Amino acid sequence: MLHWQWKPFTALTVEELYQVLALRSEVFVVEQKSIYLDADGYDRRAHHLLGIQPDEPESFLAAYLRVLPPGLKYPEASLGRVVTSPRARRYGYGKTLVERGLAFIDATYPGAAVRIGAQHYLQRFYEGFGFRRISDVYDEDGIPHIDMLR
Template sequence: MNTLAPPTLAWRHLPLVALTAAELYEVLQLRTEVFVVEQNCVFQDMDGADHLAMHLLGTQTLPGRDGRLVAYARLFPAGIKFAEASIGRVVTRASARGTGVGHALMHEAIVAVHTLWGVQPIRIGAQAQLKAFYSQHGFVDVGLPYVEDGIDHLEMVRNP
């Protein structure tokens, strides 16, 4: 069993221009590793919205090594992706799954949205298979299913 636990993570949220080249590379590598390769989904990940987002990075530092990105999400103020604030590109490294890192990521993402732009509703476009996961964080299916890049999705909203 994996021993990585959420308390070992350091969290930061930054605009795109504040990411170093190495951090941006690691973000794009993780997103491609999961969304393109693992999910076998050919799509344009770099959608022109990264410069409008705050990037939430969860890193784990191991003895003798710099922090390794294990969790990531994009955060948007209201009016960019949806009328409400939103969270997207939610991803955890495969080696961190099953340890609570995904739940820690969603908690941090919600806190960051509220810290950055005030307590307000948050809308997500969730992969349908993750409905129960997002429901644990207060998101409710609002009955707007759709298919994106061959994957069933649904819109979910979390009210404050």
């Protein structure tokens, strides 16, 4: 069972920030072989959801996403950098992660639409949360993406 925690950027400890950046690099840069600048300037104004796995020999960041407020990246609120650690993928944390992210947006920005830039292969996954595709497939850092809206 994960310990879930929401934090603004300024409340992240140095260790938590290190774990976030390490996990995002492990999956998005190394595993997916996508060379891009992860530190895109949005983290400072984002809300960060950390799912910590406490029962390993050492606790580790098992799941993570960030929520961007309306008007920062898109006119709508957004969630992104949705990632599950390779060590924790078999437990279905991705679904819980997105559910928690959307619930946070609904509570924090009532009535706000939500836009995401999703990897194309995840279209059906996000449709299960009420998202609909609103763009053609486009290349983002070597990976096919689509824009989706809820």
